[in-house]
Each structure stands twice: as structure tokens, then as C-alpha cells.
Amino acid sequence: MQLEFRADGAHISGYVNVTEKKSRPVITPHGKVIEEIEPRAFEAAIGRAGNITLTVDHDGSHVYAETSNGSLKLFEDSIGLHADVLITDSTLIELAKKGKIRGWSFGMYNVEDELEARADDLPLRRIKALDLDHVTLVVNKQPVYSATSVELRAGGESIVETRSFENPVEIREKPNFDNSAFWGRVNAVKHD
Numbered sequence: 064m065q066l067e068f069r070a071d072g073a074h075i076s077g078y079v080n081v082t083e084k085k086s087r088p089v090i091t092p093h094g095k096v097i098e099e100i101e102p103r104a105f106e107a108a109i110g111r112a113g114n115i116t117l118t119v120d121h122d123g124s125h126v127y128a129e130t131s132n133g134s135l136k137l138f139e140d141s142i143g144l145h146a147d148v149l150i151t152d153s154t155l156i157e158l159a160k161k162g163k164i165r166g167w168s169f170g171m172y173n174v175e176d177e178l179e180a181r182a183d184d185l186p187l188r189r190i191k192a193l194d195l196d197h198v199t200l201v202v203n204k205q206p207v208y209s210a211t212s213v214e215l216r217a218g219g220e221s222i223v224e225t226r227s228f229e230n231p232v233e234i235r236e237k238p239n240f241d242n243s244a245f246w247g248r249v250n251a252v253k254h255d
Contacts (some may be wrong), residue, residue: 064166066159072151073159081143093178096188106139108171108195117148118199119155121191122169127152127200137198139218144169145197146246155200163202170196174194 064077082105087100111117114131116123128134128148136147146167150156158164175192 064164066164068156068160072149073156074147074149075159075164075200076147077145077167078142079137079144079146079169082139084143085187090186091188093176093186093188095182096178098188098190100143100190100193102141102180102188103139104192105137105144105195109137109139112195115195116197117146118197118203120203121168121197121199123197127155130193135198137195144198158202165201168199168201170199172196 064075067074080100081103082100084099086097089098091098109130112130114129115135115137116126117128117135118126127150130137134149134151138145138152150159171190171193173192174190174193177189177191179187179189181187
């Protein structure tokens with residue numbers, strides 16, 4: 064994860080999840096499994112999604128950015144699901160400056176998967192397709208690619224499973240340049 068602070072807010076980018084990376088044991092509707100998400104599952108989910116929001120710690124009561132207005136950009140490349148976000152909320156910017164953002168997580172539903180029994184380990188759950196509910200910045204939880212919660216959506220229509228990915232945080236301050244010497248030379252040339 065990279066954080067860059069500018070006049071317009073905090074720019075945060077990084078991988079929300081790496082495809083084909085085996086998780087730690089996670090609790091799913093199938094019980095405890097090891098899980099991996101197949102390539103292009105995120106790409107298809109983004110293509111189907113209307114608007115994907117950015118929250119903190121999976122709390123949907125406050126949206127910090129969203130794809131519909133361009134403050135959140137998501138894409139899948141050969142590594143996995145990548146996010147670029149502009150945060151303007153002053154409280155969240157202060158948390159970022161203090162290094163309190165620990166990583167990323169995401170919520171998924173309508174999961175199409177395949178289970179593979181393994182003799183010496185937990186079953187392997189391969190996620191072939193999913194719908195992306197949201198991505199979230201993790202502040203108060205430990206960000207690892209594991210289940211942090213499973214919740215039932217309104218009306219019992221679908222189950223939202225949340226996942227996270229541990230990623231080192233890199234913080235960069237955009238330097239303020241002193242252009243006074245440059246403008247002094249420009250003004251001197253104008254007067255000659």
C-alpha cells in the first residue's frame with residue numbers, strides 16, 4: 064500500500080487481493096477452508112458492478128470514496144485486484160498520516176466456487192466468480208487474507224463474505240517546492 068499526501072487529500076493505492084494466493088484458514092459457508100481467487104474473477108465483478116464503495120473496517124454507514132464519482136478506481140491486472148483512491152475525509156487522512164491504516168479488505172457475494180478435498184490439509188476453495196460488494200481500509204482489525212465476518216444481507220438474499228490482504232504500508236509526503244528563486248530570475252529577465 065502506498066500513501067501520498069497532497070493538497071487535494073490522501074492518495075492511497077495498492078493491491079486489495081492477490082489472485083491465486085492461498086489464504087490462511089477462513090470460515091466460509093462451506094466451513095473452514097483454504098481459499099484462493101482465480102484470475103479474472105475481480106475483472107468480471109468490476110464489469111458487472113454498478114458502484115463499488117470504499118469503507119473503513121467494513122462499516123457501510125460511511126462511504127469515503129466510490130467508483131461512480133471516480134474517487135475510487137479498481138482494476139485487476141496480472142497480480143490481482145488493485146485500488147487507487149482519493150480520500151478527502153480529514154479524520155481518515157490523520158489516521159493515514161499516523162500510520163494507522165493497516166491494509167485492505169473486501170466484501171463479496173454471489174460466489175461461484177469449487178471445493179477440492181485435500182488429504183493432509185483443509186479443503187481448497189477456488190473462487191471462480193464473485194460480485195464485489197465493497198473494498199475497505201483496515202484500521203482496527205488485523206489485515207490478513209482471512210474471513211473477518213460473514214453477514215446476511217437484507218431479506219436473506221445473499222451472504223456477504225469479507226476478506227483482507229496484508230500489505231506493507233509506505234507513506235510518502237509530497238514535497239513543497241520553493242519556487243521563489245525561479246520567479247526571481249524570471250522577474251529579473253522581464254526587467255532587463
